[in-house]
Amino acid sequence: MLVPLHGFLQGDSVGLLLLVQDTDTLAHVARTLIDAAAVRVAPAQHVRVFRGDVELPLNETVGGAGLGPLERIDLVPEDAAPAGGTAS
Amino acid sequence: MLERDDWLPLARKLDWDFSYVSERDVFPEAMSGAPWLPGDAWQHWEEPYRTSYREYVATQHQKEGAVRAVRDAIGRPGDFARLDRGWLSAVKLHAAGLALAEFAAVVGNLRAARFGRASAWRQAASLGALDELRHTQIPLLLMHDLVRMDPQFDWTHKFFHTNNWVAIAARHLVDEMLLTSDPIEFAVATNFVFETGFTNLQFVGLSAVAHEAGDRMFETMLQSIQTDEARHSQIGGAVLETLMRHDPARAQRAIDKWFWRSWLYFAVTTGFAMDYFTPIEERRHSFKEFVEEWILGQFSDQLARYGLARPWYWDQFVASLDYYHHMVYASAYTYRASVWFDCVLPGPSERAWLAQKYPSSWPELDPIWRQVARRARQAGPGLEWFTHGTTPVTFCDLCQLVLCGGTPRRNAACLREHGGKRFIFCSEPCAWIFEREPERYAEHETVVQRILSGKAPGNLLALLRTYFGLSQDRWGKDVARGDYPWLAAEPRPEPGDEGVSC
Numbered sequence: 001m002l003v004p005l006h007g008f009l010q011g012d013s014v015g016l017l018l019l020v021q022d023t024d025t026l027a028h029v030a031r032t033l034i035d036a037a038a039v040r041v042a043p044a045q046h047v048r049v050f051r052g053d054v055e056l057p058l059n060e061t062v063g064g065a066g067l068g069p070l071e072r073i074d075l076v077p078e079d080a081a082p083a084g085g086t087a088s
Numbered sequence: 089m090l091e092r093d094d095w096l097p098l099a100r101k102l103d104w105d106f107s108y109v110s111e112r113d114v115f116p117e118a119m120s121g122a123p124w125l126p127g128d129a130w131q132h133w134e135e136p137y138r139t140s141y142r143e144y145v146a147t148q149h150q151k152e153g154a155v156r157a158v159r160d161a162i163g164r165p166g167d168f169a170r171l172d173r174g175w176l177s178a179v180k181l182h183a184a185g186l187a188l189a190e191f192a193a194v195v196g197n198l199r200a201a202r203f204g205r206a207s208a209w210r211q212a213a214s215l216g217a218l219d220e221l222r223h224t225q226i227p228l229l230l231m232h233d234l235v236r237m238d239p240q241f242d243w244t245h246k247f248f249h250t251n252n253w254v255a256i257a258a259r260h261l262v263d264e265m266l267l268t269s270d271p272i273e274f275a276v277a278t279n280f281v282f283e284t285g286f287t288n289l290q291f292v293g294l295s296a297v298a299h300e301a302g303d304r305m306f307e308t309m310l311q312s313i314q315t316d317e318a319r320h321s322q323i324g325g326a327v328l329e330t331l332m333r334h335d336p337a338r339a340q341r342a343i344d345k346w347f348w349r350s351w352l353y354f355a356v357t358t359g360f361a362m363d364y365f366t367p368i369e370e371r372r373h374s375f376k377e378f379v380e381e382w383i384l385g386q387f388s389d390q391l392a393r394y395g396l397a398r399p400w401y402w403d404q405f406v407a408s409l410d411y412y413h414h415m416v417y418a419s420a421y422t423y424r425a426s427v428w429f430d431c432v433l434p435g436p437s438e439r440a441w442l443a444q445k446y447p448s449s450w451p452e453l454d455p456i457w458r459q460v461a462r463r464a465r466q467a468g469p470g471l472e473w474f475t476h477g478t479t480p481v482t483f484c485d486l487c488q489l490v491l492c493g494g495t496p497r498r499n500a501a502c503l504r505e506h507g508g509k510r511f512i513f514c515s516e517p518c519a520w521i522f523e524r525e526p527e528r529y530a531e532h533e534t535v536v537q538r539i540l541s542g543k544a545p546g547n548l549l550a551l552l553r554t555y556f557g558l559s560q561d562r563w564g565k566d567v568a569r570g571d572y573p574w575l576a577a578e579p580r581p582e583p584g585d586e587g588v589s590c
Contacts, residue, residue, distance in 0.1 A: 004540055006482045006491070006512055008499045013456055014419035015482040015491035015501055015512075017536055019546065036479035039422045039463060040456045070510045070536075072503055 003062050006072045007033040011041045015072075022063030026056055030075055044077035096140055100208045103127060120203040121272030123335045130330055133206035135322040144215050148222065151312050155226060158308040159233065168237050173567045175301045177429040178361035180240050182290070182306075183227045184247035184428065185258060185357050190223035192266035196278060200271035200323070209323060213271070216279075216320035223313050230305060240562055243428035250557035251544070253535050254356075254427060257488035260532065261349055272327060276339065277346035280324025283317050285387040286350045290358050291317060293378040297362055300370040328394050336395065341524075343391070344399040348517040351405060352412075352487050359413025360420070363445075364431075368438050374445035376409045401517045408493070408515075410449035414442075415492035418456045422477045424564035425552055432567045433457075433464060433475075435574045452496045461578045469571035478548050483534040485511040486518035493518075506530055 007018040007029070016036050020029050026049045034043050049056045051073055056065045067073065106114055117124040139147075161167075197220055200213035231244035247255050248262075265277045291314030298307035331339045355375075362375040384406070391398060399405065417431075424431040434442065434457055443450040460475050467474035481490050484501075493515040494500030502519050504511050506526045513519040522529050535551075538544040544555045552558045 004536070006501065008491075008501065010498075011452075011455065011496050012499075013415040013453075013492055013496055015499060016477075017480040017482050017539070036477065038459075039475055039477050040418060040459055042455070042459050042462075068510070070503075070512065072501060072512065074499075 001063075003067060004069055005029070005062075005067060006070060007036075007075070008072065009033055009037045009041055009047075009075045010077060012037045013040060018073075020062055022061065022067075024062050025058065026060050026062065026065060026073075027058040029062060029073070030058065033073075033075055044079070046078040047075045048078060050074040050076060092140070096138060099140070100138065100211050102207045103131070115203055115205060119199070119270065120205055121270030121274075123272075123331075123338065125205070125330070125334055127205065129334060130205040130209070133209050133326050133330065135208065135212055135326045137212070137319045137322060138208075139212075139215060139319065141215070144218070148218075151315065152222075155230075155308060155312050158305050159230060161304075168234065171303055172301060172367045173430065174365045174432040175303060175367060176238065177431065177564075177567065178294075178365035179231075179303065179306050180243065180429040181357055181360060181365075182294075183231045183241065183244040185353075187224050187227040187231075187244050188248040189258065189262045189266065190220045190227075192262045193220040193278065194224070196266040196269060196274045197320070199269075200274060204271045209271075209326065212320060212323050216323065219316035219320055222316065226309055226312065230309060240428050240430070240564075242562070246557065247428065252426070252428070252556040252558070253483065253488070253490075256535065257483075258353075260488045261353055264528075265346065265349070272331060273342060275324050275327035276331070276342040277350075278324070279321050280328055281343060281346040282350045283321035284324055284390065285347065285383060286354050287314070287317050287321075288382045288386070289354055289378055293373075293382065294358055294361060296372075297366050297370070300372065301366055302370075325390075325394070328396075332395055339394075340396055343396055344401075344517075345521050345524075347399050348401065348405070348515075348521065349487065351408075352489060352514075352518075355408070355413040356416055356489065360417055363413065363442065364417055364434065364438075368441055371441065374442075375413060376445065379409055399517075401515075401520075404516065410446050411453075411495050412492060414446070414449065414453050415496070416490060418453065418460075419481060419490050419492055422460065422475065423481065424566065425472070425476060425558065426548075426556055427564040428558065428562060430564050430567040433460065433570070433572060435461075435572055436577075437574075449495070456496065458579075461575060464566075464570050464572070465575045465578045467570060470569050472565055472570070475566070475570070480536065480539060480546065480548060480551070482512065482536050484514035484518050485532075485534055486513055486522045486529060488532075488534055489514060 001022045003020055003022050005018040005020060007016045016033060018029060018032055020032065030047050030049055034047065049058060051067065051071065111127055112124070194217045197213045197217035201210050201217055204210045204213055227244055231241045234241040248259060265282070269277055291310045295307050295310040295314065298310060328339060359375045362378060388398060420427060421431045421433065439454060439457055443454065464475050483490060491499060491501045491512065491514045500515050502513050502516060504513065504519055504523065507530060511522065513522060533541065535544060539546045545551050552563060
C-alpha cells in the first residue's frame with residue numbers, strides 16, 4: 001500500500017513528500033529522502049530515523065513501524081546530534 | 089456658499105435614523121461584521137485625512153501624471169537591458185503578487201463602503217476602493233510594456249489565474265483577507281496590519297532599494313501606491329479604537345491571526361527581493377534590518393498605542409527573522425522551475441554579506457549553498473536540472489506555503505488531527521489559526537493533497553507544465569544559467585554527493 005510521508009532531513013531547508021510502500025524498510029525510505037535532498041544537503045553516510053522523539057530501527061518496515069499516511073519522519077545524520085523534541 | 093471646511097464635516101458625517109427599517113436590517117452583522125454595535129457606538133469614528141472627492145481626484149490626477157511620465161521615459165530596450173537580471177526577478181515577483189490582489193482589495197473596500205458603520209468610514213472606503221483599482225491598473229499597464237522584452241512579465245496578470253503553488257498560497261490569503269472579510273475584520277487585517285504594519289516595508293523600504301538598483305519605474309510605482317496606502321490605511325486605526333472599547337479580545341485575536349499571515353507573505357516577497365535579488369553592490373540594509381525598523385520598532389509602538397499586546401508568538405516571529413525567508417529562498421532556488429521568475433545563486437561575496445547580516449543563522453544556512461554551488465560547478469553552465477529538486481515538496485495546510493519554518497537543524501512543522509484527518513503546518517501560529525476555525529480551512533487542499541487525490545500530477549515535470557501553468561520558456565531558471573566566474577573556485581563535489589547507501 002502506498003504511504004505518503006512528510007520527510008525532513010536535518011540540515012535541509014524544506015520538507016519533502018515521500019511516496020513509499022508500507023513494505024519498504026526505513027533504510028530505503030531514508031535513502032529516498034537523502035537522494036531527494038542531495039541538491040541542498042551533502043549526503044550523509046549514516047542516518048537515524050525518528051518519529052517525534054522516538055528513534056525507529058532502519059530494518060523495520062513502514063507498516064511495521066506503524067507509520068500512517070502523512071506522518072512526519074525526521075532523518076538525523078549520525079554525526080549530528082539529534083535536534084530533540086520534534087513536534088508531532 | 090459654504091466654504092470647504094464648513095460643508096465637508098457635514099458631508100462626511102451624514103448618518104441618520106431609519107424610520108421604516110431597523111438598523112440591524114440596514115447593517116446586518118453578517119455583512120457589517122462583529123461585534124454588532126448600535127450606530128451611536130460608531131458616531132465618533134474619524135480618520136485624519138478627511139479628503140473630499142474633488143480633492144481626491146485632483147491629487148490622483150497629479151500622481152497619474154508622474155506615473156505616465158515614467159512610463160514614457162522607460163520601455164526602451166536599452167533602459168531595460170541596464171537593469172540587473174536578479175533585480176528584475178524582484179519586480180516580476182512583486183508585480184504578480186500585487187496587481188490582482190489589489191483588485192481583490194477593491195471588493196473589500198466596497199463592502200466597507202456599503203456596510204461600514206459610520207458614514208465617514210464608508211466615504212474613506214469608497215476612496216480606498218478607487219485607490220486599489222488604481223493599484224491594479226498601474227502594474228498591469230507598466231509590466232505589460234515589458235512583456236515584449238521578457239515574457240515572464242506576462243505573469244503579472246496570469247499569476248492569480250493559475251494553480252501555481254505560490255498562487256494557491258496567495259489566493260488562500262487574499263480570498264480570506266480581501267474578498268470575504270467583513271468590514272471590521274477587513275479594517276483590522278488589511279488597513280491596520282497589512283497596510284500600516286507591513287506595506288511600509290515594501291513601499292518605503294523596497295522603494296529605496298529600487299532607487300539604489302536604478303529602477304526608476306518600480307520606485308515610482310511603489311511610491312505612487314504608497315501615498316494612497318498611507319491615507320486609506322488610517323481606516324484601520326479608526327475601526328480599532330471602537331473595537332478596543334467594546335471587544336478587545338476580538339481585536340487581539342484578529343491582530344494575532346493577520347500579523348502572522350501577513351508576515352509569511354512579506355517574508356517571501358520582500359525578503360527575497362532585499363536579500364537575494366538586489367545586486368550586492370546596491371544593498372544597504374538587510375531584510376531583517378528593515379523589519380526591525382518598521383515592524384519591531386514602529387508597528388510595536390502602534391500596537392501599544394491602541395492598548396494591544398504583541399502577538400502571543402512574538403518570540404517565534406523574532407527568531408524567524410533570521411531563518412524563514414532564507415529557508416524558503418533556498419528551497420525556491422532548487423525548485424525554480426516551479427515559479428515564473430529567475431533565481432540568483434548567491435556567490436561568495438553575497439554569502440559573506442549575508443553572514444555579516446545574519447551571524448546567528450548563516451552558519452546553518454551556508455552549507456546548503458555550498459552544496460548547491462558544488463553541484464553547479466560539477467554540472468557546468470546551462471545544466472539546470474543538476475541543481476534542481478525532482479521530488480515534490482510538502483505544504484502547510486494553513487498558509488499553503490512550503491514547510492520551511494524553524495531552522496535547518498529543526499524544522500518547525502507540526503501535525504494536528506481534525507475530523508479523522510491529519511494536517512501539517514509550517515509553524516505553531518499556522519496551527520493555532522487553523523484550530524480556531526477548522527471548518528473554514530479543513531476542506532482546502534494543498535498541492536500535496538491534490539497530487540494524492542489525482543487532481544494534480546505527481547511527476548514534477550507534468551506538475552509544472554499541466555498544473556502550475558508554466559512552460560519551458562517561462563519557468564524560472566538560474567539567472568546566469570549557472571555561468572558564474574566564481575564557481576571555478578568552489579570545491580569539487582565530494583564522493584557520494586549523488587546518493588549513498590544507508
